[in-house]
Amino acid sequence: MHLNIYLRMHKVLVLNQVIGVDIDKKKIKAISQGILPFLEEGVLALLERNLNKDFTLGTNDQLSSCDAVFITVGTLLSDKLLPDHSAVVEVVEDIAPRLKDGSLIVLRSTVEPKTTRKIFKLIKKKTTKDIHLVYAPERIAEGFAVKELYELPQIIGSFDDISFDKASEIFSLFVSQVIKTDPLTAELAKLTLNTYRYARFALANELMMIANHHGKDIYDVLKIANKDYIRGGIPSPGFAAGPCLVKDSFFIRHNTPYNDVIYGSYLINDRLPEYIVSELNKRTKLKNQKIALLGLTFKKNVDDTRGSLSMKLYDLLEKKSKSVSVHDPYVAKGELKKVLKNADVIIISVNHDEYTNLTSEGIKHMVGNKVLICDMWNVLGKGQIFFDL
Ligand SMILES: NC(=O)c1ccc[n+]([C@@H]2O[C@H](COP(=O)([O-])OP(=O)(O)OC[C@H]3O[C@@H](n4cnc5c(N)ncnc54)[C@H](O)[C@@H]3O)[C@@H](O)[C@H]2O)c1
Structure with missing residues (x-):
């Protein structure tokens, strides 16, 4: 069995071969032409090496020959902040009757606790065949998929040993370690890590606001607090x-009474763009100012703007300022110099590697006038978020 290609959109595995299935015709067309519909370090090389060899594109009609099916369809948060697993349910309803006896379903999409149990029941309702099921969460960070796929321990949550053994046999071909557990623990472990990270960032953001409130910059405070202190490491x-x-x-807190920190984290993180706008307004009259916004993606060095707070900031600035010019090396290509020229306010909202070459002197030169800076990630190394240049 060769599993030497990782694709975020791959949905079906067959012995000796990986078949990718996706309902998005545009993506399928692009991939069939060797074009990646998203940026992911190392995947293009894998695609070029494997397309139409070990990796082919196919349809659900081919599932009856498959030994294992990986489900990686998107799961969403609704406008009301509720879990939406409808794509997973649809896929399972469609594929369960097509699978052969003894085949394995690997649920990999991120799901709310107890979803694997519901999927288990759904499979039983849809087929009398002996289908095995595990929950094996995807834990890679976008942008590091290829590297992390091999390096991260793979959690496998199963209701029985046979399902675990089948999944473990596949994963052991490329991961360094598999961790055996039950599906609910696997679901909680996946969500717990990301929730912890989200809350940690929220606290860092709240501490920044508190420091600002006292007229101090958080970077000075962190430098002092973290210095040579064994329990430091405040982000x-x-x-x-x-x-x-x-x-x-929001998946992990759904239907539980324990959710105050999580909801609070959301309020802090999600309102950060509003906070930035109000802090800028304290320093200058935004409605008279031309803004240059650097970075639109949700994090550095990716081309993904889903759920990006920079996009939210952009929308706010469009309403509250005279004009907004944007630059992002992955999304809104264009000359940085042109975007910066004549700006009154520059906001560096994503710390893309491309911006690490920027210096205060260089910016001064490109802008040509006095400018207010909001350096969200301390890219310019001044140790201040808001400052005049
Ligand atoms: N992208 C990541 O780096 C990452 C990391 C960890 C976990 N995850 C989880 O993995 C899952 C997928 O994430 P993503 O970012 O790839 O989402 P995505 O929305 O980019 O991709 C999902 C794909 O599923 C396809 N799809 C939807 N319904 C389908 C169906 N019935 N049959 C076939 N294809 C169908 C869509 O067309 C889309 O191409 C999510 O649950 C996500 O939380 C993703």
């Missing part, structure tokens, strides 16, 4: 959002 502030952290936090 820096910054936008925390994207397609996973918020969703996972």
Whole structure:
């Protein structure tokens, strides 16, 4: 069995071969032409090497020959912040009757606690065949998929030993370690980690606001607090959002009475763009100012704007300022110099590697006038979020 390709959109595995199935025709067309519909370090090379060899594109009609099916369809948070697993349910309803006796379903999408149990029941309702099921959460960080797929321990939650053994046999071909547990623990473990990270960033952001309130910059405070202190390591502030952290936090708190920190984290993180706008307004009259916004993605070095707080900031600035020019090396290509020229306010909202070459002197030169800076990630190394240049 060769599993030497990882694709975020791959849905079906067959022995000796990986078949990718997706309902998005545009994505399928692009991939069939060797074009990746998203940026992911190392995946294009894998696609070029394997397309139409070990990796082919196919349809659910081919499932009857499959030994294992990996479900990686998207799961969503509704407008009312409720879990939406409808894509997973649809896929299972469609594929369960097509599978052969003894085949394995690997549920990999992020789901709320107890979903695997519901999927188990759904499979039983849809087929009398002996189908095995595990929950094996995807834990890679976007942008590091290829590297982390091999390095991260793979959690496998199963209701029985046979299902675990089948899944373990596949994963052991490429991961360093598998961890055996039950599906509910696997679901909680996946969500717990991301929720913890989301809350940690929220606290860092709240501490930044408190320091600002006292007229101090958080970077000075962190430098002093963390210095040579064994229990330090307080993270820096910054936008925390994207397609996973918020969703996972709301998945885990759903239908539980224990959710105050999680909800509070959401309020702090999600309102950070409003906070930035109000802090800028204290320093200048935004409605008369031309803004240059650097970075639109939800985090650095990716092309993904899903759930991006920079996008939210952009929408706010459009309403509250004279004009907004944007630059992002992955989304809104264009000359940085042109975007910066004549700006009154520059906001560096994503710490893309491309911006680490920026210096205060360089910016001064490109802008040509006095400018207010909001350096969300301390890219310019001044140790201040808001400052005049
Ligand atoms: N992207 C990541 O880095 C990452 C990391 C960890 C976990 N996850 C989890 O993995 C899951 C997928 O994430 P994603 O970012 O790839 O989502 P995505 O929305 O980019 O991709 C999901 C794909 O599923 C396809 N799809 C939907 N219904 C389908 C169906 N019935 N049959 C076939 N294909 C169907 C969509 O067309 C889409 O291409 C989510 O639950 C997410 O939380 C993703």
